[in-house]
Amino acid sequence: MSVYRHANSPVWQFDFQIAGFRFFGSTDIPKERPKREAQAFEADERRKAVELVAAAKRETREPMTLASATERWWDEVGSHNKEADLPKALAWLCDQIGGKRCLHSIRDDDIARAVAVRRKDVVRAGRDHKGHQVYRPISARTVNRTVTLLLKRVMFRARDAWGVAILNLPKWREHLLKEKKRPIREVTIEEEARIESVERDDYRAIRRFATITGLRLNEVLLTWPQVDFANSVVRIIAKGDVPRIVPLSQEAYGILWAERGRHEQFVFTFVARKTRNCPHTRRRYERGRRYPITYYGLSTQRRREWKKAGVDARFHDLRHTAGMRTLRATGNLKTTQKLLGHSDISTTARFYTDALVDDIRDAMEATAKDIESRKNSRNDYLNANNILKK
DSSP states (O other), X not given: OOXXXXXXXXXXXXXXXXXXXXXXXXXXXXXXXXXXXXHHHHHHHHHHHHHHHHHHHHTTOOOOBHHHHHHHXXXXXXXXXXXXXXXXXXXXXXXXXXXXXXXXXXXXXXXXXXXXXXXTOEEEEEEOTTSOEEEEEOOHHHHIIIIIHHHHHHHHHHHHHSOOOOOSOOOGGGGOOOOOOOOOOOOXXXXXXXXXXXXXXXXXXXXXXXXXXXXXXXXXXXXXXXXXXXTTEEEEEETTTEEEEEEOOHHHHHHHHHTTTSOSSBSSEEEOSSOEEOXXXXXXXXXXXXXXXXXXXXXXXXXXXXXXXXXXXXXXXXXXXHHHHHHHHHOOHHHHHHHHTOSSHHHHHHHHGGGGHHHHHHHHHHHHHHHHHHHHHHHHHHHHHHHHHO
């Protein structure tokens, strides 16, 4: 039945197909009214649909499946993008909605269901004080980016660039979740002092280097071939397999210079305090010998020592600290973007503009002083006029 009542809608609905193309939507007839009125509305929609399908066939515009569309979109657009999670997100869309579904048959209900399923996913959020993995729900922004907006990008590309017939696009705005701005956790100067008072000397250098450069945990585990003392830079492969050249300040340069000669390959190392086997890598460590600092070792050390210092923060918060301090010192968002290696300055703006709160406060104070100065000038002028009149 192409005309029907829906429990969640106050009006009659219609849903029909013509030559393989699906048309659906709401009438303007309240569902308390007779069905024949809704059928008359649907008949008019059918006439319009017949004309649309005929026009599409004249222009040789053919239907396309979601699987074919995502594969072509990846070849033409996605593979040249810096978003590392696109292949997984495209595959998820095909699994959730159906790779054999034609683009023109995807309706709002399909997207609403996909959003509801996706927002239940979780991601890693570090470890607790006992070393257990902690998870958190994915953000609304991630849901929007990997479901609604990604599908929109694919369907618009198919319609506008490939001539695919999509005669009834979903209402995209209805499926976008409200995005909340995540607060930035900055490690303060006082917290740094507390950390330094309890941390091991051989882990202090890598923490200080990460705070200065803003490198991520896996990026800061440098090898000597990455270090170029002659040009005062380090070369890394950043998030999304993007090569980056990171300049060294005098302090960062000095930190690396002091590590020379301790290991032939890795820059940051530590001395084992006891003989043991690592549960993650199965590597054996012998007391008194020097070894490279690893991802797991650095995470464990941070968790134990920062807890002793009373600092509840992640290693990644050192990156936020570098960004906030740079923006606060320079007032230049572009410089902060370059330091952190963001491909889009909107990412920097979304997270780090709060660092300029002191500038805003200074501007407010200056405005207040200007207003007070004008009031005083006006009062002086009035007083002078009163004296002359007397």
